[in-house]
Amino acid sequence: MKCPKCNHENADGAKFCSNCATQLCQVCPSCNATNIPVEAKFCPVCGNKLNLIAKEEELVNECERLSKEEKLLTLALEEYAYEYKRFKNIWKVGIILSIPCFFIFSILIWFAYTNYFRPQYELKLLKKYKEKYKLQ
Ligand SMILES: [Zn+2]
Numbered sequence: 425m426k427c428p429k430c431n432h433e434n435a436d437g438a439k440f441c442s443n444c445a446t447q448l449c450q451v452c453p454s455c456n457a458t459n460i461p462v463e464a465k466f467c468p469v470c471g472n473k474l475n476l477i478a479k480e481e482e483l484v485n486e487c488e489r490l491s492k493e494e495k496l497l498t499l500a501l502e503e504y505a506y507e508y509k510r511f512k513n514i515w516k517v518g519i520i521l522s523i524p525c526f527f528i529f530s531i532l533i534w535f536a537y538t539n540y541f542r543p544q545y546e547l548k549l550l551k552k553y554k555e556k557y558k559l560q
């Protein structure tokens with residue numbers, strides 16, 4: 425039996441190459457039939473799906489599952505980055521808006537004080553002193 429990888433001639437019925445350890449034949453996990461070629465998908469004795477193929481399918485499924493998870497993770501990360509950016513932008517907009525708001529508020533306070541509260545206070549004082557010194 426020739427090794428498909430290194431062409432080493434092995435004894436008939438050998439399961440692995442004695443030169444490079446490549447698997448030369450499969451053993452059916454169901455009926456324990458030996459000498460099944462490595463490339464066989466099903467057991468020629470009982471028709472059972474063979475280990476290598478089953479393992480390959482398992483690996484393919486695992487790869488698909490992982491790539492799906494990876495895609496989901498990428499999407500989640502993108503969404504998080506978007507949300508974070510939006511949150512940061514809201515803060516920026518808030519700070520930028522609060523500066524003119526603060527100035528407008530200050531101007532309004534100053535306006536109210538000079539045009540309403542201070543004249544009223546001065547009038548009150550004037551009235552008080554007029555009464556005190558009996559001025560007209
Ligand atoms: Zn070999």
Ligand SMILES: [Zn+2]
Nearest residue numbers: 452455467470
């Ligand atoms: Zn079998």
